[in-house]
Amino acid sequence: MLLQKKIQISKIENDRPVIERIVEENITGKLDAYLKRFKEGTECALDVRVEGNKKGNFSGSVQLDADGVRYRSERDDYKKLDDLINHLFDHIKEQLSKK
DSSP states (O other): OEEEEEEEEESOGGGHHHHHHHHHHHIIIIIHHHHTTSOTTOEEEEEEEEEEOTTSOEEEEEEEEETTEEEEEEEEEESOHHHHHHHHHHHHHHHHHTO
16 A cells, blocks of 8 residues: 655644644554555555634644545644644544444
């Protein structure tokens, strides 16, 4: 399985290292077992988008395209950046577990 990652950040560019670290932790800690189910050579694309708002909260989405299926989670107005990203990956993991 080949995973292509794309992380898009808006209005909180200073938090990029933290976001990249949390995304990597979620991929290796939550999704790795589910991604191993895909055949060798399967191309998967992971798109993570995180944005800050005027209230100082965060919104984001995670989309995984794997083997012709799209898994998506989106949430708005979280106070803690790590909670938002972890929650988004929890929903993707839940969707993959039903496959």
